[in-house]
Amino acid sequence: MANKRNGTLYIGVTSNLIARAYQHRNGLIDGFTKDHDCRLLVWFEYHDDLQDARLRELQMKKWKRAWKIELIERTNPRWHDLFDSLA
Template sequence: MAYHVYMLASRLHGTLYIGVTNNLARRVHEHRSRHSPSFTATYGVTRLVWYESYDRIIEAIEREKALKKWRRNWKIRLIEEMNPDWSDLYGTLAGWTG
């Protein structure tokens, strides 16, 4: 089973959210559907702009915790190394249901 650390954004250089999950497509879909009151729903943070995969949950959780301590400009640099245009990567995921 793969585990994923991911970042969502409200827009280019907008509000960021960092999370961890074992099903990236499902979790991003949950954020996008805004069914429950949450940080991502309140601030419109629905665009998947970055993610990494890990074999072990402990590694993913450690990475998530580390990223949450990073300075904002470091997070932006990390996003732009993978996704310079801040495109929404949700549609590229296997298991995406649209």
């Protein structure tokens, strides 16, 4: 999730991406995403195993910011909100 292009980034894990992204988009969850207005789903990846997803999250949270931006821009160079592409 992001608040704008090259803005604040949030990385998280969920078993229901559509519901979770909807909650973030609409400010329904108190915390980081609401405080920083991270409402845009700009990148995501699926994992069959939740443990694998959690390991990937922990790995990415240690990444340099530039690496995260590069990953987003590889598939979403204009930082479009991908939420509507999920349904």
